[in-house]
Amino acid sequence: MKTKVILQCGFIMAHLFCGLKVSGQSVLTLPQLKEDFQFFRTAMEEAHPGIYRYETKSVLEDSFDVVSKALVGPMTQQEFYKKLNPIVARIGCGHTKLMPSEDKGFMYYYNTENLFPLKLFLEGHKAYVLSSYDSSIKIKPGTEIIGINGMAIKDIINGLLNNLFSDGHNQTFKYYELNRYFSALFSNFYLEEGMGNDKISITYKDHGRKGRMDLPVVSYQWIKEIDEEEGNKIPYQLEFKEGNTALMTIRTFWPDQEKYNFEEFLKQSFASINDKNIQNLILDLRGNEGGKDGFGALLLSYLMDAEFRYYDKLLLATNEKFSFVEHAQLPEGYDQLRALITQTEDGEFRWEHNENLNIQTPQENRFTGEVFVLIDGACFSVTSEFSAVAHSLGRATFVGDETGGGYYGNNSGAFAIVTLPNSKIELGIPLMAYYTAVQDYEFTDRGIMPHYQVQPTITGVLSGRDEVMERTMKIIKKR
Incomplete structure (x- = not known):
């Protein structure tokens, strides 16, 4: 990416989280959510030079208003992140980023100790096993994954596509991100932080025969080491x-x-x-x-x-x-x-x-x-x-x-x-x-x-x- 002046973060902190904890995360009160949302909207509308490059102003204003009305009670950071992310995706700018954390790794924001352990290859709305991050998992490359934790893989892919950023209405960059970061994206949007997800259930199809298997999770550090060796x-x-x-x-x-x-x-x-x-x-x-x-x-x-x-x-x-x-x-x-x-x-x-x-x-x-x-x-x-x-x-x-x-x-x-x-x-x-x-x-x-x-x-x-x-x-x- 064009990273000529991408900057590290270090800012004045204007407010503190309240003390209540849910699933290991601090809970944001409704006034805090409303304030953050207004900062988010103001920054995008004032500073982004291409905010209306691919979507009309009226369409984006409707998207902002829908999310604003959906902020009706306390939320964790992860829940709030999932509310904001589709707006950024809708703008159609692959360089705009929403980053909940800077210390866990790019794309790896939540559940970094409980990640999906398979490396997948996606063709349309189908997903196939390329390899496993855990050698103890005995599943053949080429096996088709048809569901994860009771959710159809087609629905998971559609949900993630709506949360990924690319230029305009392009889809190929989104699929590239899915193939590269599926474990991170699945955890960010389909697993709740701190809920003890030590197993992930899959349904699969191999030569026409269906099966089910519980997979052990892997950590981000383990994925990082393997991906760095390949890269x-x-x-x-x-x-x-x-x-x-x-x-x-x-x-x-x-x-x-x-x-x-x-x-x-x-x-x-x-x-x-x-x-x-x-x-x-x-x-x-x-x-x-x-x-x-x-x-x-x-x-x-x-x-x-x-x-x-x-x-x-x-x-x-x-x-x-x-x-x-x-x-x-x-x-x-x-x-x-x-x-x-x-x-x-x-x-x-x-x-x-x-x-x-x-x-x-x-x-x-x-x-x-x-x-x-x-x-x-x-x-x-x-x-x-x-x-x-x-x-x-x-x-x-x-x-x-x-x-x-x-x-x-x-x-x-x-x-x-x-x-x-x-x-x-x-x-x-x-x-x-x-x-x-x-x-x-x-x-x-x-x-x-x-x-x-x-x-x-x-x-x-x-x-x-x-x-x-x-x-x-x-x-x-x-x-």
């Missing part, structure tokens, strides 16, 4: 394949610059590609959630033979001081930076100090052959910006699944981190709306649609096949 990969690499084809894999646009120099990688890679007279370049961006926006424009400059525009404009909600500033951490020097915001005649508040707003110049050692970009729902933020402009310019053939990031841009850049004074829930609001220099796209509220759609299947994943790469190589050979 340690080189951020980018170059390989040469048969048929005058090169494969460039870029897993992130936010690498450790002390260990990996992205600019040097591109310079050396394209020099080598041209020296070998490569005709086809496969650019694998799957799983790349974004990073530094300048890296997207830089990569595209190695693929273009003429000048091009990358960003069309960058907008903010206002140049006024926020009313909730005492409960927020803002970018360093934000009061001084506000003076640089330009208000146009039509009332837009623009930020005109980003190099990607300038005309972009092709690199001297650019690649002029065929480009194939592999994409999926994890392609977000900078990755979707690059893909959108390359797609709009007709520079590449896209293979895979719809990107998670919006075609016309996103809301990101600098962030305001607002702490609700009573519940201590943290609301991360992006302060800048990015608009890519694209046009005439059919799906105004979606990501980049591939020219060749290929969705991985549970059969392909379990057999170790890369179905997207296989399809790409067939396309190249056919051409």
